[in-house]
Amino acid sequence: MTIELHTWNTPNGRKISVALEEMGLPYKVVPVNIGKGEQMAPSFLAISPNNKIPAIVDPDGPGGKRVSVFESGAILLYLGEKTGKFLPVPLAERIPVYEWLMWQMGGFGPMPGQVHHFIALENEQDRAYGLKRYMTETVRLYGVLDRRLANHDFVAGPLSVADFAILGWAWRHPRHKVDLADFPSVKRWYDALMARPGVKRGMEAKLD
Known part of the structure; x- marks a missing residue:
């Protein structure tokens, strides 16, 4: 299933697009124009309550259930756990x-x-x-x-x-x-x- 990447062209956004590509995960970009204040939209706040990009929505999260993750560091750790890539086990x-x-x-x-x-x-x-x-x-x-x-x-x-x-x-x-x-x-x-x-x-x- 395709992960939604809600983001904009910023350093924090690039962290996640790079990780998704390196991990071979299918994703689609959902632009959030921070110059126009789109990060304050209720639909975005529902997945990123701190009104900051990036955030992801994974329809195939733990237990096969939809999950959203905000904060770029948390997203990277989640993706590492999900794929078993770029995050050592020991x-x-x-x-x-x-x-x-x-x-x-x-x-x-x-x-x-x-x-x-x-x-x-x-x-x-x-x-x-x-x-x-x-x-x-x-x-x-x-x-x-x-x-x-x-x-x-x-x-x-x-x-x-x-x-x-x-x-x-x-x-x-x-x-x-x-x-x-x-x-x-x-x-x-x-x-x-x-x-x-x-x-x-x-x-x-x-x-x-």
Whole structure:
């Protein structure tokens, strides 16, 4: 059965289209135009009560019943559980996946997202303050990721949902004003992922 992906062309949306393609799951995109406020529609709030994209509806959920899932990290874990792909079974091997997924959700997403916000401001004083604060933290997070990847092909051992989560935001590095040449291990990881056919399809999927 086909999963509905309710989303828009954002880093968090790309995480899920990439994961669905890599996992070989059939899906259809249901665009939610956040610029027009469609995320506030009652029909969307019924599956995503925090009025944020993405969300999915799986007609073949646990027990064969329809299920909806919101929050991109929760969706990735659900899809990993559903398919048995990109989410190790042994708990010891899952720990780094959980760690790096939470690292992305708690930092490498909210901080670059603030950069996006302040870059768009017209008030130069407000813009300068915000960019100094959040770009400093964003660059620090790229450094954390670079150090991790210096000795790992992927962030949590084998390729996992944590990589897909982080890739969704690393994809926007030009908008973060970050040159990946300054983070060679991140660049190697990024280029390797972007060369994967499933990732390419996920990144090219029309989400808006």
